[in-house]
Amino acid sequence: MRRVLIIGGGGMVGQKLAHRLSVEGLDGDTDIEVTLFDMAYPEGGAPAAERIVGQLGNFADIDALVAARYDVIFHLAAIVSGESESDFQKGWLINGAAFLHFGMKLEEEHRVSGGAYVPRVVFTSSIAVFGPPFPDQIPDDQPLTPQTSYGAQKACAELMMNDLGRRGIVEAVSIRLPTIVVRPGKPNLAASSFFSGIIREPLNGQEAILPVDESVRHWHASPRAAVGFLIHAAGLDTALLGDNRALSMPGVSCTVAEQIESLRAAAGDKAVALIRHEPNETIQRIVGGWARDFDPARALALGFRADADFDAIVRAYIEDYLTD
Known part of the structure; x- marks a missing residue:
């Protein structure tokens, strides 16, 4: 054993x-x-x-x-x-x-x-x-x-x-x-927490705070x-x-705007309307110093596989946490 x-x-x-x-x-x-x-x-x-x-x-x-x-x-x-x-x-x-x-x-x-x-x-x-x-x-x-x-x-x-x-x-x-999204449950103290929040909260009918500009690009799985x-x-x-x-590790590189469009595709305009822009300088500074895209050649050659796109990430959350 x-x-x-x-x-x-x-x-x-x-x-x-x-x-x-x-x-x-x-x-x-x-x-x-x-x-x-x-x-x-x-x-x-x-x-x-x-x-x-x-x-x-x-x-x-x-x-x-x-x-x-x-x-x-x-x-x-x-x-x-x-x-x-x-x-x-x-x-x-x-x-x-x-x-x-x-x-x-x-x-x-x-x-x-x-x-x-x-x-x-x-x-x-x-x-x-x-x-x-x-x-x-x-x-x-x-x-x-x-x-x-x-x-x-x-x-x-x-x-x-x-x-x-x-x-x-x-x-x-x-x-x-990569930054792991969409995380279930409540927000944590990670500076990246909003990446999950702007998808999770609207899918659960709750308001979400977006502390950075929609042009911010990041690496997700x-x-x-x-x-x-x-x-x-x-x-x-x-x-x-x-x-x-x-x-x-491999992942999906996308902007916040592209994340929001994946939310819209999954749950419509009503869900997107629950996102409230509220800039936070500290979070913007931290996230601004993070990597945005990778060429993970070694990991891919060794057989590691990630999600196909951000739509797939949103679907995984719905299937794993919102589907009875």
Whole structure:
């Protein structure tokens, strides 16, 4: 039996991943046991063998997780972009120091085992590791020049993952997720939250706030696609990655105006009328420093696949969360 740990298993993507693993297994292997770790879990959430309540800011919790020697670890937990920017200490504690401690404990457990313990670790990084000036499409060899604390924290974690992989301590894969939309539930503190809000709220008959200009272009993938990325990464031959274990995931590049047109196609003018423009300089500044389009050649060559277009992203949300 393979033992699987999802750090951040109470969050939206973690729950969706756990649900899919419970149905399909991992790489066709249904003989798996899934453990979730998070600060809290939704009522009636995804099935799991165990749900551990804890915090990454408590390093003793990290020590206990690593000491349990899971075969596959999905590391999804993070302080999101907006909160990382507004709370420097919290962002660097959880996204920075806690992740570095996690890596050091993995090295220790590997060493104590005499080199026998080599887990697969899939880490969710972010396109925020890139900063301007941007080419029309960001290639796989684009230098990491983050312009936010969140991006800097994710870049540091990527370097730790590269080092763990280089040393043979873990089978390391870092996947740089596009902004994941449309997220169900309530808005979070991410600066990108409005990308989901301007679709989700109108589809639910509620008003949505748009804090940026409609000309803003960004890189997106659905929650359904994100789970597909994670599962594919867990089965990937890491020898194909060489020394760079980080991959920019495929996605859909579109403007806010194009997002709104996809909403209109799915739900009509009445839904679009629920979007209220309310400029926010802080969010505009953060989003203005983000990547807009990618050429994810490495990921595509390795078999990663995303949504066909933004219409498909909206349809996925309706099918997964609004259809009985």
